[in-house]
Amino acid sequence: MRTGGSIRILEHHLLRYRRTWRGSAITTFVSPLFFLGSIGIGLGSFVDAGGSALAGVGYLAFLAPGLLASSAMQTAAFESTYPVMGGLRWDRTYQAAVATPLLPRHIAIGNLAFVAVRLVIAASVFSAIAVALGATDPLRGALMVPAAVLTGLAFAAPIQAFSATQRGDAGFTILFRFVITPLALFSGTFFPIAELPAILQLVAWLTPLAHGVALTRAIALGTPDPAMALHLAVLLAYLVVGAVAAAALFRRRLIA
Amino acid sequence: MISLAGGSRPGDGYHPQVTTADPLVLARDLSKRFGSFTAVDGISFSVAPGEAFGFLGPNGAGKSSTMRMIGCVSPPTGGELRVLGMDPARDGARIRALLGVVPQQDSLDMELTVRENLILYGRYFDLSYRESRARADELLDFVQLADRAGDEVEPLSGGMKRRLTIARGLVNRPRLLLLDEPTTGLDPQARHLLWDRLYRLKQDGVSLVLTTHYMDEAEQLCDRLVVMDKARIVAEGSPRALIAEHATREVLEVRFAPDARPAEDDPRLAGVAERIEVLPDRTLLYTQDGEAAAVTLHDRGLRPVATLVRRSSLEDVFLRLTGRTLVD
Numbered sequence: 001m002r003t004g005g006s007i008r009i010l011e012h013h014l015l016r017y018r019r020t021w022r023g024s025a026i027t028t029f030v031s032p033l034f035f036l037g038s039i040g041i042g043l044g045s046f047v048d049a050g051g052s053a054l055a056g057v058g059y060l061a062f063l064a065p066g067l068l069a070s071s072a073m074q075t076a077a078f079e080s081t082y083p084v085m086g087g088l089r090w091d092r093t094y095q096a097a098v099a100t101p102l103l104p105r106h107i108a109i110g111n112l113a114f115v116a117v118r119l120v121i122a123a124s125v126f127s128a129i130a131v132a133l134g135a136t137d138p139l140r141g142a143l144m145v146p147a148a149v150l151t152g153l154a155f156a157a158p159i160q161a162f163s164a165t166q167r168g169d170a171g172f173t174i175l176f177r178f179v180i181t182p183l184a185l186f187s188g189t190f191f192p193i194a195e196l197p198a199i200l201q202l203v204a205w206l207t208p209l210a211h212g213v214a215l216t217r218a219i220a221l222g223t224p225d226p227a228m229a230l231h232l233a234v235l236l237a238y239l240v241v242g243a244v245a246a247a248a249l250f251r252r253r254l255i256a
Numbered sequence: 257m258i259s260l261a262g263g264s265r266p267g268d269g270y271h272p273q274v275t276t277a278d279p280l281v282l283a284r285d286l287s288k289r290f291g292s293f294t295a296v297d298g299i300s301f302s303v304a305p306g307e308a309f310g311f312l313g314p315n316g317a318g319k320s321s322t323m324r325m326i327g328c329v330s331p332p333t334g335g336e337l338r339v340l341g342m343d344p345a346r347d348g349a350r351i352r353a354l355l356g357v358v359p360q361q362d363s364l365d366m367e368l369t370v371r372e373n374l375i376l377y378g379r380y381f382d383l384s385y386r387e388s389r390a391r392a393d394e395l396l397d398f399v400q401l402a403d404r405a406g407d408e409v410e411p412l413s414g415g416m417k418r419r420l421t422i423a424r425g426l427v428n429r430p431r432l433l434l435l436d437e438p439t440t441g442l443d444p445q446a447r448h449l450l451w452d453r454l455y456r457l458k459q460d461g462v463s464l465v466l467t468t469h470y471m472d473e474a475e476q477l478c479d480r481l482v483v484m485d486k487a488r489i490v491a492e493g494s495p496r497a498l499i500a501e502h503a504t505r506e507v508l509e510v511r512f513a514p515d516a517r518p519a520e521d522d523p524r525l526a527g528v529a530e531r532i533e534v535l536p537d538r539t540l541l542y543t544q545d546g547e548a549a550a551v552t553l554h555d556r557g558l559r560p561v562a563t564l565v566r567r568s569s570l571e572d573v574f575l576r577l578t579g580r581t582l583v584d
Contacts, residue, residue: 004382012376016367092363096424098329099357100380101349255329256290 005102009110014117024118027075032126035067036060036133039190057221064135065144065220066189068126069151069212072119076152077159077180079115081172084163088253098254105247108160112243115156116149123148136220143219151212154235157242164249188213208238277305278341280432280463281326287334288321295321297487298335303432308464312474312570313484314582319467320360322484323436326465328352340431353381356430360437362421364409370420371396371405374427381428388427395423399453415446422453426462433457435466439473451476469582471570483570485578495570502576503568504530506546510553510560511538524556533575542572 044059087094087107094107123145131141162175186200187193187209193201204210211231218225225231279302288296296318303309311319324330326339328348337344339351364373371392378388396402399419404412409420418438425433438454439447454477458464468474474481475495483491483498491498508529512518518525520534528549529541539560543549546565553560574582 008379008382011379012365015372015376016365020367091366092359092361093365095329095359095361096357096363096377097380099327099352099355099359100377100428101353101382102380103349255331 005106006109006113008102009097009107010113010117013110013114017114017118028122029125032067032071032129035071036064036130036135039063040067040133040135060133060135061221062217063190064130064133065147065216066187066213068123068130068144068148069216070184070187070189070209071126072123072148072152073155073209073212074180074184075118075122076115076156077176079118080111080156080159081163081175082169084111084160085166085169085172088164088250089167094250094254104250104254108243108247108250111160111246112153112156112239116153119149119152120145123152140220140222144216147212147216147219150232150235150239151208151216154208154212154238154242157239157246159242161242161245161249164246164253183207183209188217208235211235279304279338280307280340281309281465282338283322283335285335286322286325286332286337288318288325288330289333294487296325299482299484299487299489300335301482301489301492303463303465305431306461306463308458308466308477308479310465310474310478310481311467311484312469312471312478312481312574312582313467314469314580317484318487319484320436323434323465323467327355327357327434353428354431356425356428356433358418358421358425358433358435358438360440362417364417364420364424366408366410369406369408370401370412373409373420374424377424378427383428391427391429392423395426398426398456399423400449413446415442415449418442418446418450419453422450426457430462432463432465435464437467437469439468439470447473471574471582474570481570483574483577485574485580490577491573498570498573499568501573503572504542505544505568506542507566507568507572508541508543508546508549508553509538509562509564509566510541510550510558511562512558512560516559518558524553524558528552528556531576535581540572540575542568 040060040063044063047059094104097107098104126148127141127144130136130144131138136144159175162171166172186196187204187207189209193204193210196204211234214225215228215231215235218228281301281303283302284300285298286296286300287294287298299318299322301309311322313319321330325332325337325344328339328344328351331345340354342351344351365376368376374392374395375385375388378391379385383391393402393405396405399422401416401420401423404416409417412420422435422438425435435454439450442450451473454464458477464477466477478495480494481492481498482489491502493501517534517539520532525532525541529543531542533540533542541549550563550565571582574580
């Protein structure tokens with residue numbers, strides 16, 4: 001029972017997802033096409049014509065892995081905010097779960113498992129579209145998926161912990177406006193981090209997205225990145241520390 | 257005989273004389289404090305198998321905090337607690353596997369159908385899907401929601417949601433069902449339907465522990481109850497015994513026009529009843545014979561605008577013990 005608890009929570013999410021997936025289908029299937037088309041190909045043609053400094057890589061190929069990692073972050077952030085508030089405060093389904101043999105940490109881990117499933121689906125679709133548009137080859141396209149999933153999880157875990165500390169959803173607006181959106185813009189998604197002022201470069205490298213983008217891009221472009229191990233380590237650290245914090249905060253909220 | 261783990265610890269001189277069966281719940285000097293606030297202040301009680309046991313008291317008396325401790329989702333901060341013979345601090349998950357819980361708020365999953373809510377909850381108890389589905393259908397019949405099985409939860413009425421929550425609490429065939437304010441907020445018809453289901457459960461041998469601030473609910477459902485007020489237990493017994501002990505057989509309730517209401521020490525009230533309570537809206541006269549008391553009032557020239565003779569209830573017991581009404 002104790003190890004299976006997280007699986008039960010995952011099952012619960014999957015059954016819900018079976019009923020609600022249509023709501024997120026547009027973002028999953030259509031946005032990658034729009035973004036890769038308009039920015040990757042449209043804007044990219046100007047970038048490439050101007051003689052790009054992107055190490056001989058076309059802008060679409062540069063953008064695709066960055067956009068993938070960045071959208072993984074956004075999906076993960078969304079799944080770790082409002083649904084957590086719902087479980088803890090609105091529908092109180094987490095209270096119902098801890099009245100059974102399940103423990104708060106099963107909820108935290110089960111939620112992360114579901115975010116992983118969501119990310120695998122979204123990243124696979126994105127990757128397939130990127131390959132179809134010629135951004136990368138199929139093998140590299142497939143290998144981008146786990147990197148993007150890890151990037152998303154590095155956000156999902158700490159954001160779940162953050163959500164457990166919130167009384168209402170006002171904090172989520174702040175999170176998306178002042179953390180998620182700036183990160184999406186300044187973590188190397190659209191242009192190399194090296195173009196940023198030194199101080200902002202430092203800030204960018206302290207957050208998971210810069211590492212996620214760098215990791216996914218190194219895989220997509222096949223350019224060996226000496227800092228690959230560091231990227232992995234940072235992402236894993238955010239995931240593990242975030243998961244432990246989320247489990248502890250869920251416990252504090254549910255068992256009192 | 258229940259085993260109180262570490263029975264030799266200092267101050268533990270409590271060895272209950274259990275002759276027939278071990279109590280399902282045993283609490284001694286049980287306390288719950290949140291910082292400087294004391295929610296439950298040293299209460300002792302036991303619940304026997306097959307019993308319907310109630311906590312009656314106003315909001316904030318400590319009933320829900322006690323229920324959460326029994327449900328093993330709130331560690332006691334003082335005293336002893338054994339549930340199904342086990343220690344919640346050590347065996348919380350094992351105990352919860354054998355409990356059914358109907359919380360004050362329904363906590364149903366609004367994204368799922370009625371039936372899916374039950375199936376998933378069965379899975380939380382590690383039932384197979386097959387078993388979970390079978391029990392879901394059986395329980396939907398029991399709570400008379402079979403025709404809503406495939407519907408979403410949100411549009412259900414409050415009474416239906418409550419019945420679904422009760423069905424959910426039964427999915428693991430619990431040895432003990434905990435119900436926190438089971439009918440609060442329901443209309444009278446929904447309450448009676450729910451009471452009927454709970455009564456049937458009781459007939460089937462399911463032990464119930466419930467909290468309520470409705471005295472009629474406590475009288476209907478509870479074999480035995482404790483009256484709680486301000487974090488403490490102020491009385492214990494069967495509804496009938498409590499009424500016999502703390503109230504008279506009958507109550508004469510009279511209402512006067514606001515300018516004609518006699519004070520408690522009005523000589524015209526003297527000796528009419530064994531005890532008199534003057535409430536803001538009415539005056540209660542506790543007596544063995546309400547009709548006779550009404551006649552006496554009339555003879556003494558008192559002219560109430562409304563007169564009612566009724567049997568004493570737990571409401572009167574509560575008023576007697578605390579000086580306040582249950583629902584204000």
